[in-house]
Amino acid sequence: MNNMDELAINTIRFLSVEAVQAANSGHPGLPLGAAPAAYTLWSEFLNMNPADPKWPDRDRFILSAGHGSALLYSMLHLFNYGLTIDDLKNFRQFNSLTPGHPEYGHTTGVEVTTGPLGQGIADGVGMALAERYLAAKFNKPDIKLVDHYTYVLHGDGCLMEGISAEAASLAGTLGLGKLILLYDSNEITIEGSTQIAFREHVGDRFRAYGWHVQLVKDGNDTAAIAEAIRAAKSVADKPSIIEIKTVIGYGAPHKQGTAAAHGEPLGDDEIKAAKNALGWPYEEKFHVPGEVREHIDQMLRKKAEAQAEWQKALARYERDYPDDFNQWKIWNNEGLTTDLLAGEDFWTYEGSPATRVSSEQVLNKVCKLVPNLIGGAADLAPSTKTVMKGRGDFSAETPEGSNLHFGIREHAMSAMANGIALHGGLIPYVAGFFVFSDYMKPAMRLSAMMKQRVIYIMTHDSVGVGEDGPTHQPIEQLASLRSIPGFTVTRPCDSRETAAAWYLALTRKGPTALALSRQNLAALPGTGKAALKGAYILKDTSDGEPDVILLASGSEVDLIYKAVDVLKDKGIYARAVSVMSMEVFEEQDDSYKESVLPRRVRARLAVEAASSFGWHKYIGLDGGIISIDTFGMSGPANLLFKQYGFTVEHVVEKAMELIIN
Ligand SMILES: Cc1ncc(C[n+]2csc(CCOP(=O)(O)OP(=O)(O)O)c2C)c(N)n1
Ligand SMILES: [Mg+2]
Numbered sequence: 001m002n003n004m005d006e007l008a009i010n011t012i013r014f015l016s017v018e019a020v021q022a023a024n025s026g027h028p029g030l031p032l033g034a035a036p037a038a039y040t041l042w043s044e045f046l047n048m049n050p051a052d053p054k055w056p057d058r059d060r061f062i063l064s065a066g067h068g069s070a071l072l073y074s075m076l077h078l079f080n081y082g083l084t085i086d087d088l089k090n091f092r093q094f095n096s097l098t099p100g101h102p103e104y105g106h107t108t109g110v111e112v113t114t115g116p117l118g119q120g121i122a123d124g125v126g127m128a129l130a131e132r133y134l135a136a137k138f139n140k141p142d143i144k145l146v147d148h149y150t151y152v153l154h155g156d157g158c159l160m161e162g163i164s165a166e167a168a169s170l171a172g173t174l175g176l177g178k179l180i181l182l183y184d185s186n187e188i189t190i191e192g193s194t195q196i197a198f199r200e201h202v203g204d205r206f207r208a209y210g211w212h213v214q215l216v217k218d219g220n221d222t223a224a225i226a227e228a229i230r231a232a233k234s235v236a237d238k239p240s241i242i243e244i245k246t247v248i249g250y251g252a253p254h255k256q257g258t259a260a261a262h263g264e265p266l267g268d269d270e271i272k273a274a275k276n277a278l279g280w281p282y283e284e285k286f287h288v289p290g291e292v293r294e295h296i297d298q299m300l301r302k303k304a305e306a307q308a309e310w311q312k313a314l315a316r317y318e319r320d321y322p323d324d325f326n327q328w329k330i331w332n333n334e335g336l337t338t339d340l341l342a343g344e345d346f347w348t349y350e351g352s353p354a355t356r357v358s359s360e361q362v363l364n365k366v367c368k369l370v371p372n373l374i375g376g377a378a379d380l381a382p383s384t385k386t387v388m389k390g391r392g393d394f395s396a397e398t399p400e401g402s403n404l405h406f407g408i409r410e411h412a413m414s415a416m417a418n419g420i421a422l423h424g425g426l427i428p429y430v431a432g433f434f435v436f437s438d439y440m441k442p443a444m445r446l447s448a449m450m451k452q453r454v455i456y457i458m459t460h461d462s463v464g465v466g467e468d469g470p471t472h473q474p475i476e477q478l479a480s481l482r483s484i485p486g487f488t489v490t491r492p493c494d495s496r497e498t499a500a501a502w503y504l505a506l507t508r509k510g511p512t513a514l515a516l517s518r519q520n521l522a523a524l525p526g527t528g529k530a531a532l533k534g535a536y537i538l539k540d541t542s543d544g545e546p547d548v549i550l551l552a553s554g555s556e557v558d559l560i561y562k563a564v565d566v567l568k569d570k571g572i573y574a575r576a577v578s579v580m581s582m583e584v585f586e587e588q589d590d591s592y593k594e595s596v597l598p599r600r601v602r603a604r605l606a607v608e609a610a611s612s613f614g615w616h617k618y619i620g621l622d623g624g625i626i627s628i629d630t631f632g633m634s635g636p637a638n639l640l641f642k643q644y645g646f647t648v649e650h651v652v653e654k655a656m657e658l659i660i661n
């Protein structure tokens with residue numbers, strides 16, 4: 001290592017440990033051990049331009065070990081991403097640009113929100129997939145618009161998490177050669193040595209996945225790290241992992257190599273001792289030697305030139321391939337460039353299929369108008385009805401195909417969708433049985449936190465699944481997803497509502513789930529555009545205030561629709577309100593909400609074949625609910641619905657009870 005590199009690496013180390021010290025919380029160990037790897041990657045390899053942090057062809061860097069955020073912030077400071085020394089001094093403080101874990105959309109240069117270990121690796125697989133696909137779509141023999149690498153820095157924890165196994169297995173299968181993991185292999189986690197709980201041979205494991213595997217024995221050997229990254233880049237048909245042996249807390253004499261370096265500040269004395277040990281002569285805190293700044297600035301000028309070259313290539317592309325350039329603009333537009341709602345076709349469907357089948361019809365209309373849709377299922381495409389016809393399958397051999405096959409890997413699938421969305425240029429959808437949204441939840445939560453437009457097609461949405469029984473029958477999943485801030489849940493009742501749900505999913509910021517039925521559902525008069533408001537009056541029997549309001553979603557809307565007529569025959573004016581999406585309804589103005597659910601009408605009955613949790617805000621203290629608050633049962637769907645009280649007769653009976661009371 002030359003002196004300049006050593007100086008720069010120590011700058012990163014001490015900026016990081018001093019930030020942790022100032023905050024009196026955080027993780028000094030990873031930055032001390034992994035600084036040489038991070039610096040080597042960023043200085044010699046990472047293609048980027050802080051003046052244009054969203055440059056589409058930049059290399060992506062993910063710190064999957066999000067607890068090492070101080071390292072990332074120090075890098076972002078030194079590489080001119082706008083973080084100041086004051087920002088570093090405010091590490092972990094309220095409202096600072098340097099929160100405890102890296103947050104996408106909050107700090108410029110942070111590509112992904114990380115912290116839940118393992119997610120970053122799957123995000124990286126998604127990004128590398130997006131790169132491969134877009135390269136196949138847009139690159140020409142003479143112009144490569146899409147040609148970048150995805151680097152993920154992670155520790156032992158990310159590899160222990162199951163999601164990394166799912167993601168790595170698929171990345172190997174797909175041969176994503178431009179994905180490179182840098183494994184900060186320090187054999188330490190919070191409880192101590194990895195001997196306690198992680199003895200597997202990581203290299204053998206990744207070789208078995210079909211990866212290119214390298215070992216760098218000394219994490220301070222920047223030449224060896226650079227050599228390994230070069231070798232990894234040269235392998236085009238396999239993703240790479242570089243296991244870099246590091247010492248957690250490197251340089252801190254009393255804490256290095258132990259779990260004590262992981263999660264608590266070093267303390268002033270230990271920082272002093274580390275400065276001595278590493279030959280850092282500056283007592284001043286947060287010191288950046290002028291020559292380090294100059295060195296990095298010079299580097300950045302070179303990197304900016306690479307981007308300028310790309311801009312020139314883009315201009316040539318516009319001139320020589322005008323049609324493709326036009327597509328490039330459409331794909332990279334964050335909104336939709338077509339008005340899906342223009343004309344009646346979007347709302348026109350025949351028959352009374354299951355909403356999963358309606359969704360298939362909508363998807364196959366939409367994908368002709370929204371060319372950058374990409375997606376697939378966790379081995380359930382035939383059941384979830386999520387194939388885009390004529391758009392081909394994505395594979396190692398056919399990277400131009402738009403239909404993804406995730407295998408049975410729900411957790412990685414959802415995190416990969418985040419990576420695809422974050423990459424830019426694409427709108428991802430993923431699909432599975434609704435009950436297994438529990439296997440996707442940690443990534444769904446991050447979709448919402450990062451406000452990413454990920455579309456979750458969740459079919460088999462109730463006990464209507466039937467014979468597969470309680471393990472396959474969602475109960476609490478609707479309530480669970482509805483409780484995620486910024487996550488939109490839709491449960492359409494027929495084809496037109498399914499179209500509305502798709503429209504919302506495509507146009508809203510943030511993730512949307514479509515909960516879709518396995519069983520056929522009748523098309524109901526009056527559904528359609530009104531559903532874009534989330535909840536709306538589907539059927540009313542009087543011009544004035546109703547005696548009772550019936551609320552339902554999805555498959556149960558049919559019951560309240562019919563109950564309105566039966567009640568009318570009994571002299572009761574009922575209103576049927578389809579609640580396709582609570583979140584969208586909540587966004588409407590007060591007068592609209594009042595017009596649908598007048599405060600004065602206290603007799604309200606909600607009907608949903610799922611947990612009652614969450615409905616009480618609509619039915620109030622005087623309302624009632626027909627719900628399922630136990631696990632389901634195996635049996636024919638029709639019988640189960642009857643068993644749990646989902647019949648027109650029961651709805652009528654309950655509604656009358658409410659009025660009498
Ligand atoms: C899913 C998840 N579980 C638990 C944690 C809490 N946690 C943060 S860091 C850590 C240990 C990580 O060990 P490693 O990845 O080896 O990092 P190192 O200690 O070497 O920096 C744990 C358990 C987490 N952030 N995410
Ligand atoms: Mg570790």
